[in-house]
Amino acid sequence: MKKIYVLVLGLASASAFAQQDVQFTQYMHNRIFYNPGVAGSGGAICLTAIHRSQWVGFEGAPTTQNVSANIPIKAIRGGLGVNITNDQLGFFQNISAGIGYAYQAQLSNGTLGFGLMAHLYSNAVNNALWRPVDPGQFGFPSGATDPSIAATDASGLLFDLSFGVYYESNNIWAGISSTRLMETNTDVDNYPSQLLGNNVGAALFTNARHYYVMGGYNWAIPSTNWELRPSTLIKLDFLASPQADVNITGVYNNRFWGGVTYRLTDAIGLNVGYEFFQGFRGGYSYDIPISPLATSAGGSHEIFLTYCFKVEIPPREKGSYKNPRFL
Secondary structure (H helix, E strand, O other), X not given: OHHHHHHHHHHHOOOOOOEOOOOOOOHHHOHHHXXXXXXXXXXXXXXXXXXXXXXXXXXXXXXXXXXXXXEEEHHHOEEEEEEEEEEEEOOXXXXXXXXXXXXXXXXXXXXXXXXXXXXXXXXXXXXXXXXXXXXOHHHOOXXXXXXXXXXXXXXXXXXXXXXXXXXXXXXXXXXXXXXXXXXXXXXXXXXXHHHHOOOOOOEEEEEOOXXXXXXXXXXXXXXXXXXXXXXXXXXXXXXXXXXXXXXXXXXXXXXXXXXXXXXXXXXXXXXXXXXXXXXXXXXXXXXXXOOHHHHOOOOEEEEEEEEEEOOOOOOOOOOOOOOHHHO
């Protein structure tokens, strides 16, 4: 418990605060979360819900939920994308909601999408119990805390953008994207300003720009019902070491799958999934930590459900209709 709250307090320090994007082991099943250029690809409306519980056994460990939608619309030569995420880390709750558009152009045997998404980010501190400084210390009254730490129940609202380019064909997909492009920030109340009634300086929530490179290939094994689908996701923000996920999944009869993911210096993930009926599938993964946290934390659980469907509008029949009353 102590370790996770030390981590949380580190994230809360004033001007250096950088809210990191959440991570998913089953990234290949929720590509629109990382790249708005995915919107409108695939030819079907896809709705996805995913839940992740990280570092099971740590009180206050991260839990994340994401709901996304990929909505192709031929009339606008692309599609719409929606992303809603709730991320809880200790006392900190971060909620984001985004909506965007991607233009899809035909390229070779696939489509190339260019997407832009607008996001609102809400950063809040819920029911925190910070340790106060001694009475009179640094000129603050009893009950005050470090001026750089956000007050209990403080919150801030940010606006930002993400952009991505995404290519998809029958057997290959790839994309490059960036989130939190504007690196916006907002001030939230802190204890000294509340207790002293002056502008000592508020805690600062700052967006840090993130970059993603992802791609995968579907290889049908000849004379079998099996496919191998290797893929990778590379994440970097130039504030910390780059992180890379490498996955290989075997798919049987295009309905059942199982695979393994290696996250550089962090974890090994095992994933399985099944298509229950046409268009509706789900998957589960379990991460085994291999970092120094392995001695103190359990693994991470992740589950997702996706439903894809098409809305077919029949073409208008040629000809005319006459009502005998109005000849």
